Amino acid sequence: HTGERPYRCEECGKSFRHRSTLTIHHRVHSGERPYKCPECHKSFKNSSELVRHGRIHTSERPYDCSQCGRRFGDTSQLVRHWRIHTGEHNHPNPTCGKSFSNRPRLTNHRLVHTGEKDYHCPDCGRGFNRRSNLLVHQRSHLEQKPFICLDCPKSFTCSNQLIQHRQIHSEEK
Template identity: 40%
Template sequence: MALKEENEVLNEIKKEDQYTNHHDFKTEEQSFSCSQTETTSIQERAQKSENISYFNCQDCGKSFTHKGSINRHMKIHTGEKPYSCPQCGKDFHQHGGLKVHMSIHTGERPFTCQQCGKRFKRIVNLDYHMRVHAGKSPFTCHQCGKNFCRKGTLDYHMRVHTERPYTCPHCTKSFSQKGKFEYHIRNHTREKPYICPQCGNGFIQKGHVIDHIRIHTGEKPFTCQQCGNSFRQKGCLNRHMKTHIGEK
């Protein structure tokens, strides 16, 4: 059994052992401990896990339970990228990666938050977003107090305070985040990688093509809760909201 799976089984045993709180039950012949029966069950599951066949990657040692999974993984080592984007030619190891990438060109965001209407390309991003509504932001920046749902997002944010690793070769301006750096570079090169599939107009930023596509679709996802007016862009909704509170 691979080390990773073995550790997972041991961790499961430790967790389940926490629930063996001296709860005993009796029969006419003898008294049995819950801890005894649960330990037996855990051992049986551990034995079953040991009987699973694993496919090991000869390059990095990573283990898989399905042959198809290791075949997909091996493309990372071989450099094989059989899935190509028909719009920009970018290649991908897996079809799933191409599918996510295509939403850059189409603007498709099929996963919608039922509470605020915000839309996402991937369901995992929607799941993380839902933590905001649930108040689950356990990762806090100790320098500015901002909270984050994911540790990776906090680590990314910390660059604002600690480093600016991305430097523009055209004007030497530095950036803490790769996305902002790439957007800045396009201001020099005038590259417009985000293409509207309906009219062919190109845009420097992904958000711009998403807003533009709504002109074709008529979609207005941002709705005023006070009067029901809807808007294509969140900024337009924010400006509209000021009319209700008397701001200018």
């Protein structure tokens, strides 16, 4: 472990320890996403992203909080959650002083002050502050429900709806 990074990207100059990591990195520039989810057909640049994504459909949550027992699909979600217990909120909003546990939550909160809705539905014109919210909304027009419950015939337009629904089945057991 010398820290040597002999594999260099010709496009951006970033260096890597392993050739395989450089190969995956090249996909950032090429846009190639060869790993496709068989459930919803979303594509990913490496297999680990596909595996992590797959947990949305299966509701698998292998990482649990030692403090409260809540379970998560990946370690980054667990780390974010852990901040609830530690009280760590080191991302303050200069406009109102409210503080957040991570930058994406702060960024999302700022839209409350600006009211910006840059993403508009081409079918009905409804505006959204996030692209992901627009994409979920568009599924309602197409009647796409790729998130399927394994315990009953219900399906949902977004993963949060499935996760909320699955609590019904966990209470039944």
